[in-house]
Amino acid sequence: DADVTQTPRNRITKTGKRIMLECSQTKGHDRMYWYRQDPGLGLRLIYYSFDVKDINKGEISDGYSVSRQAQAKFSLSLESAIPNQTALYFCATSDLSEREGYNEQFFGPGTRLTVL
Amino acid sequence: AQKVTQAQTEISVVEKEDVTLDCVYETRDTTYYLFWYKQPPSGELVFLIRRNSFDEQNEISGRYSWNFQKSTSSFNFTITASQVVDSAVYFCALSGPIWRTGGGNKLTFGTGTQLKVEL
Numbered sequence: 001d002a003d004v005t006q007t008p009r010n011r012i013t014k015t016g017k018r019i020m021l022e023c024s025q026t027k028g029h030d031r032m033y034w035y036r037q038d039p040g041l042g043l044r045l046i047y048y049s050f051d052v053k054d055i056n057k058g059e060i061s062d063g064y065s066v067s068r069q070a071q072a073k074f075s076l077s078l079e080s081a082i083p084n085q086t087a088l089y090f091c092a093t094s095d096l097s098e099r100e101g102y103n104e105q106f107f108g109p110g111t112r113l114t115v116l
Numbered sequence: 117a118q119k120v121t122q123a124q125t126e127i128s129v130v131e132k133e134d135v136t137l138d139c140v141y142e143t144r145d146t147t148y149y150l151f152w153y154k155q156p157p158s159g160e161l162v163f164l165i166r167r168n169s170f171d172e173q174n175e176i177s178g179r180y181s182w183n184f185q186k187s188t189s190s191f192n193f194t195i196t197a198s199q200v201v202d203s204a205v206y207f208c209a210l211s212g213p214i215w216r217t218g219g220g221n222k223l224t225f226g227t228g229t230q231l232k233v234e235l
Binding site: 102105 | 163223228
């Protein structure tokens with residue numbers, strides 16, 4: 001079974017609808033991240049959470065909100081979806097313990113979201 | 117602020133050719149980490165390598181090799197004898213140390229290079 005799972009894997013929705021993308025992990029990691037990928041722009045950080053009570057905005061948080069329901073779950077919500085939020089969304093996790101000053105991020109398989 | 121530049125948007129080669137993907141980075145951190153990821157057409161991100169800023173040794177893994185040069189802030193990736201299966205988007209990424217305030221463990225990605233390997 002995959003360590004980082006994302007649901008749904010694909011979603012088509014209409015402008016104005018509320019959408020929730022879910023991420024679950026079995027790695028026991030404290031840190032979780034949401035990234036967005038657009039063609040020609042690479043991946044950009046939306047939100048990140050270092051533990052259940054610590055949530056931080058990334059570089060492109062406008063139009064998004066998140067919820068860290070438990071250590072293993074980190075959800076991304078689009079309160080009122082718009083077409084320019086059409087993108088590939090990735091969840092990632094990393095450990096909190098310090099090893100060599102960096103902890104590898106493990107990515108989920110991605111959710112392809114289309115807003116019509 | 118951190119920045120990663122992948123100037124090559126798309127590269128096309130014929131199978132068995134060697135190809136180098138360029139990556140130039142900017143950071144104020146004295147300790148930092150560089151990465152390469154592969155994204156095949158199926159969409160998932162595949163981790164290829166991590167390099168610490170204090171380790172400038174080049175690395176070779178099979179047909180893949182990486183050239184890290186702090187003097188030019190570059191971390192280039194070479195595929196030797198390319199194959200069709202190498203066709204993918206390749207991302208270079210940068211992170212600061214986890215102890216830096218403001219979430220040093222965040223990854224900054226380049227815009228990616230689309231590699232097409234044809235028969």
